[in-house]
Amino acid sequence: MGSVSGMLRALASGSKHLAIKRFTLRYPEQKLKFVGDGYQFDPKDGVGIVGYRGRHILYHDKCTGCQLCSIACEGIAEAISMVKVDKQYKQNKKGIMPQIDYGKCVFCGLCVDACPFYALFMTDDYELAAYTKEHLIYTPDQLAVKPKYQGTYEIKIDELGAYHDE
Structure with missing residues (x-):
């Protein structure tokens, strides 16, 4: 039972990051503005x-x-x-x-x-x-x-x- 609840917590944790925009820049085409x-x-x-x-x-x-x-x-x-x-x-x-x-x-x-x-x-x-x-x-x-x-x-x-x- 512990492994099922662990998998569900992992899926919940991962799924909440699907809506957040990616932070990675595609350097050198994209560069930071200071x-x-x-x-x-x-x-x-x-x-x-x-x-x-x-x-x-x-x-x-x-x-x-x-x-x-x-x-x-x-x-x-x-x-x-x-x-x-x-x-x-x-x-x-x-x-x-x-x-x-x-x-x-x-x-x-x-x-x-x-x-x-x-x-x-x-x-x-x-x-x-x-x-x-x-x-x-x-x-x-x-x-x-x-x-x-x-x-x-x-x-x-x-x-x-x-x-x-x-």
């Missing part, structure tokens, strides 16, 4: 501004080469190294800027928190696939490129769970 900018930090207020933690973006005209991002990353992932740049910027006397190895990065956002000059932010660009480890190392020039893609699907959450519109 609301707002990526993760940022406001050093004046000392708080993080909510956002998706994806690929970094570096504003060359704001970076002073202070190396605080690299120091913040040092004990965590050691993904940021400072490299010499060809072009000189008046605020950057040392001529160095961060280079990020996404093979090591854990996307913690501490580098963004450490930057007092608003030069480093995290975008909502999450497509970082590469064929070799060397292609995961983003130079300061590559970090300056803004994300091109804005997704098409927004995640919604209600009492039934998470879903997206088609």
